[in-house]
Each structure stands twice: as structure tokens, then as C-alpha cells.
Amino acid sequence: MTPFDRSSYGHWTTMPTRWSDNDQFGHVNNAVHYSVMDTTINNWLKAHGFDVAAGGDTINLIPETGCRYLAEISYPDVFEIGLRSLAVGRTxxxxxxxxxxxxxxxxxxxxxxxxxxxxxxxxxxxxxxxGLRPALEALITGG
Incomplete structure (x- = not known):
């Protein structure tokens, strides 16, 4: 196995799996992967001053998601999550x-x-x- 290139992701965090994340096949259900991604992104946004729960005039909607599954993970393991921006557009x-x-x-x-x-x-x-744009742009890394 080739080691994963962690330097391609500008932000890293961890999230433990939970007992309830495992499905009948004994691994974390695919829907949990989306929850982990969404939580990671929203925690990053909140840490950088964009918190939709604060009631501002601007919110963010998700028009598209995708996930390529490469291997299984099961409770009681921990997710390590690398985050990067692929592109920052006007909106x-x-x-x-x-x-x-x-x-x-x-x-x-x-x-x-x-x-x-x-x-x-x-x-x-x-x-x-x-105020968010510079942090988003700084999160763009090679890959």
C-alpha cells in the first residue's frame, strides 16, 4: 500500500466512530461518511467565522455530493479527516x-x-x- 499523501489536505481533524454507526454488515454504514464530511466542513466554517446558526443573512446550501469508498471502517475505530478546498468561485x-x-x-x-x-x-x-474567502483560498492545496 502506498502511504496516503496527507500534505494534500490543509486541515486535519478526527472523529470517533460510534457503536450505532455499524450496520448489519459489521462496518460503518455509507451514510455515516456523509455525516462525517458535513460535520467536518461545518466545524471548519464555524471556526472561521461562518456559523449559520448565528442567524446571519447568508447561509450555505449543498447542491452536490459524492463519495468514493475505498475500504471499510468499523466501530471502535476513529476517522481521521483531511479537508481541502478544490475551488472557490464567486458564490x-x-x-x-x-x-x-x-x-x-x-x-x-x-x-x-x-x-x-x-x-x-x-x-x-x-x-x-x-471574511471567509481568504481562509477558503488558503485551504486549496495540490492533489
Whole structure:
């Protein structure tokens, strides 16, 4: 196995699996991978000053997601999650998360999503918040 290139992701965090994450096949159900990605991204956004729960005029909607499953993970392992921006547009950002098994560093999934920033009331696209843009752009790494 070729070691995973962690340097391609500018932000790393961990998230433990839970007993309830395992399905009848004995591994973490695929829907959990999406939850891990969504939680990682939203925690990063909140840490960088964009918190939709704070009630601002701008929110972010997800028009697209995808996940390529590479290996299994099961409770009681821990996800290691690498996050990067693939592209930052005028009103959107494309994300990629690498999900690894902490027990051995094996990549278990590569998940992607897009966020479009919109007006909370009209749901029409608005520019990426100016204060957030530099942090999003700094998260773009090679890959």
C-alpha cells in the first residue's frame, strides 16, 4: 500500500466512530461518511467565522455530493479527516474530504461536496462572504 499523501489536505481533524454507526454488515454504514464530511466542513466554517446558526443573512446550501469508498471502517475505530478546498468561485466552494482509518492510516473514502452561499430569505446565490474567502483560498492545496 502506498502511504496516503496527507500534505494534500490543509486541515486535519478526527472523529470517533460510534457503536450505532455499524450496520448489519459489521462496518460503518455509507451514510455515516456523509455525516462525517458535513460535520467536518461545518466545524471548519464555524471556526472561521461562518456559523449559520448565528442567524446571519447568508447561509450555505449543498447542491452536490459524492463519495468514493475505498475500504471499510468499523466501530471502535476513529476517522481521521483531511479537508481541502478544490475551488472557490464567486458564490460557491467545492470541498474534498479524505477519510482515513486512524488504526492503520488506510484511506477509507474520498468525499466531495459543493456549497453555494445564498441569501437566507430569497435563497438566491450571493458572493462568498468576504471574511471567509481568504481562509477558503488558503485551504486549496495540490492533489
Amino acid at each position: 460557491s466552494v467545492r470541498w474534498e474530504c479524505a477519510l482515513l482509518r486512524a488504526s492503520d492510516g488506510e484511506a477509507v473514502a474520498i468525499a466531495t461536496s459543493a456549497h453555494v452561499f445564498v441569501d437566507r430569505q430569497t435563497r438566491r446565490p450571493v458572493p462568498v462572504p468576504a
